[in-house]
Amino acid sequence: MKTLTGAQMMCEALIAEGVDVMFGYPGGAIMPFYHALPEYPQLRHILVRHEQAAGHAAEGYARTSGKVGVCVATSGPGATNLVTAIADAMMDSIPIVAITGQVVTSLIGKDGFQETDVTGITQPITKHNYLVTDVRDLPRVFKEAFHIARTGRPGPVLIDVAKDTQNARGVFEYPESVDLPGYKPNYDGNRRQIKEAANLLNQAKKPLIMAGHGILLGHASVELREFAEKTGIPVITTLLGISCIPEDHPLSLGMPGMHGWVHVNRAIQECDVLFTIGARFDDRVTGKLDTFARNAKIIHVDIDPAEVGKNVITAVPIVGDAKRVLENLTEIVNANEHSEWLNHIRDIQATRSKRQRDPESGMFTPHHVYAEFTRIMQGEFRVCTDVGQHQMWAAQLIEYMKPHTHITSGGLGTMGFALPAAMGVQVACPNEEVWAIAGDGGFQMNLQELATVVQESLPLKICIINNGYLGMVRQWQELFHERRYSATPMWSPDFIKLADAYGIPGVRVERAEDVAEAIQQARSTNGPFLIEFVVEREVNVYPMVAPGASISDMFEDPNEVEIEDVVAVK
Amino acid sequence: MKHTLVALLRDQPGVLNRSVSLFRRRGFNIESLTVGHTETPGISRMTLVVDGDTTSVEQVIKQLYKLIDVLKVSDVSQDPNVTRDLLLVKVYAPPAKRSELMQLADIFGAKIVDVVPDAMMIELSGSPEQLDRFVDLIRPFGIRELVRTGCVAMTRGASTVSGPYQNQEFRAA
Ligand SMILES: Cc1ncc(C[n+]2csc(CCOP(=O)(O)OP(=O)(O)O)c2C)c(N)n1
Ligand SMILES: [Mg+2]
Numbered sequence: 001m002k003t004l005t006g007a008q009m010m011c012e013a014l015i016a017e018g019v020d021v022m023f024g025y026p027g028g029a030i031m032p033f034y035h036a037l038p039e040y041p042q043l044r045h046i047l048v049r050h051e052q053a054a055g056h057a058a059e060g061y062a063r064t065s066g067k068v069g070v071c072v073a074t075s076g077p078g079a080t081n082l083v084t085a086i087a088d089a090m091m092d093s094i095p096i097v098a099i100t101g102q103v104v105t106s107l108i109g110k111d112g113f114q115e116t117d118v119t120g121i122t123q124p125i126t127k128h129n130y131l132v133t134d135v136r137d138l139p140r141v142f143k144e145a146f147h148i149a150r151t152g153r154p155g156p157v158l159i160d161v162a163k164d165t166q167n168a169r170g171v172f173e174y175p176e177s178v179d180l181p182g183y184k185p186n187y188d189g190n191r192r193q194i195k196e197a198a199n200l201l202n203q204a205k206k207p208l209i210m211a212g213h214g215i216l217l218g219h220a221s222v223e224l225r226e227f228a229e230k231t232g233i234p235v236i237t238t239l240l241g242i243s244c245i246p247e248d249h250p251l252s253l254g255m256p257g258m259h260g261w262v263h264v265n266r267a268i269q270e271c272d273v274l275f276t277i278g279a280r281f282d283d284r285v286t287g288k289l290d291t292f293a294r295n296a297k298i299i300h301v302d303i304d305p306a307e308v309g310k311n312v313i314t315a316v317p318i319v320g321d322a323k324r325v326l327e328n329l330t331e332i333v334n335a336n337e338h339s340e341w342l343n344h345i346r347d348i349q350a351t352r353s354k355r356q357r358d359p360e361s362g363m364f365t366p367h368h369v370y371a372e373f374t375r376i377m378q379g380e381f382r383v384c385t386d387v388g389q390h391q392m393w394a395a396q397l398i399e400y401m402k403p404h405t406h407i408t409s410g411g412l413g414t415m416g417f418a419l420p421a422a423m424g425v426q427v428a429c430p431n432e433e434v435w436a437i438a439g440d441g442g443f444q445m446n447l448q449e450l451a452t453v454v455q456e457s458l459p460l461k462i463c464i465i466n467n468g469y470l471g472m473v474r475q476w477q478e479l480f481h482e483r484r485y486s487a488t489p490m491w492s493p494d495f496i497k498l499a500d501a502y503g504i505p506g507v508r509v510e511r512a513e514d515v516a517e518a519i520q521q522a523r524s525t526n527g528p529f530l531i532e533f534v535v536e537r538e539v540n541v542y543p544m545v546a547p548g549a550s551i552s553d554m555f556e557d558p559n560e561v562e563i564e565d566v567v568a569v570k
Numbered sequence: 571m572k573h574t575l576v577a578l579l580r581d582q583p584g585v586l587n588r589s590v591s592l593f594r595r596r597g598f599n600i601e602s603l604t605v606g607h608t609e610t611p612g613i614s615r616m617t618l619v620v621d622g623d624t625t626s627v628e629q630v631i632k633q634l635y636k637l638i639d640v641l642k643v644s645d646v647s648q649d650p651n652v653t654r655d656l657l658l659v660k661v662y663a664p665p666a667k668r669s670e671l672m673q674l675a676d677i678f679g680a681k682i683v684d685v686v687p688d689a690m691m692i693e694l695s696g697s698p699e700q701l702d703r704f705v706d707l708i709r710p711f712g713i714r715e716l717v718r719t720g721c722v723a724m725t726r727g728a729s730t731v732s733g734p735y736q737n738q739e740f741r742a743a
Contacts, residue, residue, distance in 0.1 A: 123584065124592075129584075131583065148638060181641055182639050183638045305632050306629065306636055309628070309629070310629060
């Protein structure tokens with residue numbers, strides 16, 4: 001019978017799982033795999049400049065394509081460099097498979113060169129992980145790994161393969177199915193509970209839908225919209241839920257939480273039924289827990305039973321897949337409208353959105369950038385943001401129209417995410433316009449990836465919001481730490497020259513008047529382009545709920561003025 | 571309140587480690603933990619005694635279930651059950667004290683498993699409370715060394731924790 005090496009089996013398994021691209025970085029313990037790789041030209045390998053970027057790129061790929069993202073690294077430092085991205089994928093339920101090489105079996109446990117216990121290190125930050133030391137286990141492990149990563153609540157799975165196992169030979173028979181008696185995700189919500197939810201919604205006077213990442217992960221945008229439209233219930237979208245409903249939809253209200261809109265947080269506090277689906281009541285959403293949604297009965301739909309009842313007391317728990325539960329629910333729930341309730345929220349919104357920074361002040365702020373971006377792009381884009389002020393503004397101010405167009409690191413809040421994740425997004429959507437938006441701080445955490453962008457001819461548009469600070473931390477220092485700007489002022493290199501060194505064209509924009517032209521220039525450039533927006537240094541993201549405070553207690557921009565003619569779109 | 575949890579685990583690498591570190595991560599204090607074979611080859615049984623309110627115990631059960639190789643978890647505290655702990659204790663026992671100790675052991679149904687001129691090793695299995703009482707009584711003699719295995723538990727009656735994973739032979743019998 002024909003035999004293959006373990007490394008060949010790994011490639012065959014990837015192909016069997018429908019993988020066509022991976023992001024990685026070679027090294028000693030993974031060399032047999034890289035040796036086999038050229039025999040499989042259908043497997044595209046993208047060489048990153050740091051393994052963390054391989055992880056984020058795999059995430060970006062998975063976050064947009066809905067397929068499993070794959071990243072590869074060697075043992076020891078290669079594997080530990082993946083850790084942040086794996087943790088990020090765990091927090092945001094992203095299906096990725098991370099493949100790492102391990103030292104030869106005889107050296108495992110002996111502190112061999114570049115040995116780290118990567119299955120041990122990643123145990124709490126993976127959905128599951130494997131150490132493979134017997135070539136006969138490889139097909140089953142790959143089959144299980146991809147199955148576990150993509151089903152149920154998705155998440156990262158790591159496969160650590162000893163070097164001698166990659167070299168060993170065996171017969172390759174890829175299993176058709178998995179045998180995991182302890183792993184049976186529940187997709188169909190309990191009928192009785194769904195009925196109870198429908199009853200509660202039918203009786204509600206001020207119902208509200210809180211839609212989270214689960215809608216996007218479960219590809220349930222259409223079902224969400226149908227459900228909202230039939231019931232007339234307004235929809236709020238968590239940071240990771242953004243783009244699951246078109247933001248110009250009459251029922252779409254925007255984002256809740258720490259930097260959510262006043263009218264959205266107010267709606268949470270006033271609603272009588274909060275229908276939450278695919279969201280996990282993160283503290284950045286709820287604020288002080290015991291004051292959250294205090295007038296509401298909560299219906300919580302989630303695919304992960306452990307999320308239900310974890311943070312809030314639930315009146316109706318439903319464990320199931322967002323799409324299926326919504327379908328079932330829409331079928332039985334009464335058609336309704338809630339115009340009075342909706343108008344009430346819109347009224348709050350109307351008085352608030354007039355409160356904006358005075359455009360006469362002459363300050364150039366990210367608000368100008370995002371307003372122009374939204375106006376020019378008309379919803380035809382995918383945006384990857386980094387972490388910080390620019391991220392919150394991008395969530396608030398850019399208008400997202402299509403699912404999976406807003407990609408960000410939510411749960412872990414990983415600076416350095418935007419650029420590598422955007423590479424993965426661009427690889428998944430080669431013909432779409434993909435923008436990486438980062439702060440001056442976060443951009444410098446993974447800027448080495450500009451080389452990958454060029455080597456792989458990725459036509460990414462890169463946008464740096466340069467405020468000369470670790471802005472979000474500076475904001476907290478201003479508000480809660482006596483303005484003591486400890487370790488937040490940040491010097492940066494000349495980003496345009498830097499881009500130039502990589503052969504990437506770019507412009508620096510220092511005035512609101514020049515924003516549109518720069519965006520147009522980026523769009524009309526074939527290939528990558530970088531814009532540095534040098535914005536006002538000390539501007540804060542508002543509205544804001546202080547950490548640990550109730551979402552009823554929001555504070556707004558003290559510098560805002562009431563004006564009709566607002567700069568920002570929303 | 572104390573809860574006794576019984577979990578069935580597939581014998582896969584790391585499954586015990588995963589379970590235990592889950593308790594640490596979620597801030598759970600384990601009072602006792604034991605693992606051993608079951609009626610089914612390849613499946614181990616973990617018995618845990620934890621202290622916590624019902625909601626947090628429920629959360630831990632759900633988190634345990636999320637582990638791929640955890641097959642079944644039940645909280646048996648509310649069901650009539652038999653809970654047993656095993657004690658080995660080495661007591662200071664000069665010849666003058668021996669008979670008194672042996673009497674005590676006898677009352678509790680404990681076994682003397684080793685005797686040397688100055689010491690005695692006693693073995694006792696029973697409910698944790700029973701063991702506590704015994705230890706209190708022999709403490710004045712001078713305990714040199716003591717070890718307890720931690721609890722194992724089984725519900726009374728014909729039904730089993732394993733449910734669908736239960737041994738075919740047993741079902742036939
Ligand atoms: C890897 C990492 N380190 C530190 C932080 C803490 N942190 C959150 S926001 C922020 C400032 C980000 O600064 P910048 O990238 O310039 O974005 P800005 O807030 O100025 O828009 C920092 C340091 C983080 N989220 N991630
Ligand atoms: Mg900054």
